Amino acid sequence: MAQLTTASLVAPRKILVGGGTLQQLPKLLQEFGLSRPLVVTDPWIVSSGMIDRVLAPLAEAGIGARVFSETVADPTDTVVEAGLAMLRRGSFDCLVGFGGGSPMDTAKAIGILAAAGPGQHLRDFKVPAAADRAALPLVCIPTTGGTGSEATRFTVITDTRNDEKMLIAGLGALPTAALVDYELTFSVPPRITADTGIDSLTHALEAFVSRRANPLADLYATAAMRLISRNLRKAYGAPRDATARAGMMEGAMLAGLAFSNSSVALVHGMSRPLGAHFHVPHGLSNAMLLPAVTRFSLQAAQSRYAEAARIMGLSTGDDATAANALLAELESLNRELGVPSPRQFGIEEAEFRKLLPKMAEQALASGSPGNNPRQPDAGEIVRLYEEAFA
Structure with a gap:
C-alpha cells in the first residue's frame, strides 16, 4: 500500500x-x-x-x-x-x-x-x-x-x-x-482593488507551487485561483458588481487559508523588504515582483505552473505552453491594472541600488524564499530586484 x-x-x-x-x-x-x-x-x-x-x-x-x-x-x-x-x-x-x-x-x-x-x-x-x-x-x-x-x-x-x-x-x-x-x-478604489486582488492571486499561486504545498492547501489554492482569475478585472472595472466583489472576497479568504496551510515563497520574501524600506503597500509590492519571480521559477516547477494556468482557464496546451501562458497573463494583468514598477512608483534608483544587498539579506532571512520551487541565492535576489525595478 x-x-x-x-x-x-x-x-x-x-x-x-x-x-x-x-x-x-x-x-x-x-x-x-x-x-x-x-x-x-x-x-x-x-x-x-x-x-x-x-x-x-x-x-x-x-x-x-x-x-x-x-x-x-x-x-x-x-x-x-x-x-x-x-x-x-x-x-x-x-x-x-x-x-x-x-x-x-x-x-x-x-x-x-x-x-x-x-x-x-x-x-x-x-x-x-x-x-x-x-x-x-x-x-x-x-x-x-x-x-x-x-x-x-x-x-x-x-x-x-x-x-x-x-x-x-x-x-x-x-x-x-x-x-x-x-x-x-463596494467603495474600495480601483488602485486598492488591483493591488489587493493581485496580492490574493499571489497567495494562491505561491501556496500552490510552494515546496511545502500539500493536498489540503491545494484545495483552497485551486478554488481561489478560479475565483480570482474570473473576477479581478470585473471588480477593478465595475466596483459595484456584486458578483465580482463576492468572488474576490471569497477568493481572497480561500487564498489565505491556502498559504496559511502551506506557505508563501519568494515573492513575499522579496516584497517585505521593498515595503519596509520604500513604503510600498504590500499588495502593490507583490504585484511589482510577481512576473519577474514567476519567470525565474518557471522551469523548476513547470508542471505546477502549467496546472495553475489550466485552473485559471488560460491554456489547454502542454506544460511548456500553459506555463508560458500563465507568465503572459501575469504581465498582462499588471499592464491592464496599471501596476507601476518601483521606478514608476517614485523610488530613487541610487537609494534602491544601495539597499539591494540589505534587502536580499532580509528576504533570505524571512525563510519564505526557501519555499520557492527554485531557491535563490542573494545575488539572484538582487538581480530579480533589478529586473523588477526596470
Whole structure:
C-alpha cells in the first residue's frame, strides 16, 4: 500500500461569508461568550464613518465597544505597543480587527504581545520563532478583497529599530472567527482593488507551487485561483458588481487559508523588504515582483505552473505552453491594472541600488524564499530586484 501524504490544517473556528454578514457580529460574539470588544481599525475608517458599520449593530445589541484607530499602512511595533497600552487600560475580553490587512495584522500582534512575558518584544516572535499564544480571542472583518489575513496564522509587523518587516507566525495569530462581507468592498478604489486582488492571486499561486504545498492547501489554492482569475478585472472595472466583489472576497479568504496551510515563497520574501524600506503597500509590492519571480521559477516547477494556468482557464496546451501562458497573463494583468514598477512608483534608483544587498539579506532571512520551487541565492535576489525595478 502506498504511503499516504500527511498534512495539517488550521483555520478560524467559524467563518461567515456573504453580503450583510457584518450584521451578525453581535450574535457571533455572543456565541463565543464575548461582550467587551476592542475594535482595531484605521483612521480613515473612523473619519469616513465606516466604523459605524461595526459599532451600530453592537450598540443595538447592548454591546459596548471602544476603538483603537492608530494603525498605519505598514503596521509597526510602536503602533502595536500603543494598542496594547489601550487594551491594558480597559476591561476587554476580545479584539475585533476591522479593515484591510494592516488593522487585522495589528490586532493579531496586540493579542500576541499581550500574552508575552515581561520585557519581551515582537521581534522575539519573528520567524523562525513560533507565536502560538494570544491573550484574547480575535474576530477579523476584512474590508478589502485581498490580504486573506482573516484566515491566516501570520502577521507582518515592521521593527522600527531595524527597519525590517517581521513575519510572525503561529496559532496566536490565527483569528477565532471571521466575517467576510463583500458589501464592505463596494467603495474600495480601483488602485486598492488591483493591488489587493493581485496580492490574493499571489497567495494562491505561491501556496500552490510552494515546496511545502500539500493536498489540503491545494484545495483552497485551486478554488481561489478560479475565483480570482474570473473576477479581478470585473471588480477593478465595475466596483459595484456584486458578483465580482463576492468572488474576490471569497477568493481572497480561500487564498489565505491556502498559504496559511502551506506557505508563501519568494515573492513575499522579496516584497517585505521593498515595503519596509520604500513604503510600498504590500499588495502593490507583490504585484511589482510577481512576473519577474514567476519567470525565474518557471522551469523548476513547470508542471505546477502549467496546472495553475489550466485552473485559471488560460491554456489547454502542454506544460511548456500553459506555463508560458500563465507568465503572459501575469504581465498582462499588471499592464491592464496599471501596476507601476518601483521606478514608476517614485523610488530613487541610487537609494534602491544601495539597499539591494540589505534587502536580499532580509528576504533570505524571512525563510519564505526557501519555499520557492527554485531557491535563490542573494545575488539572484538582487538581480530579480533589478529586473523588477526596470
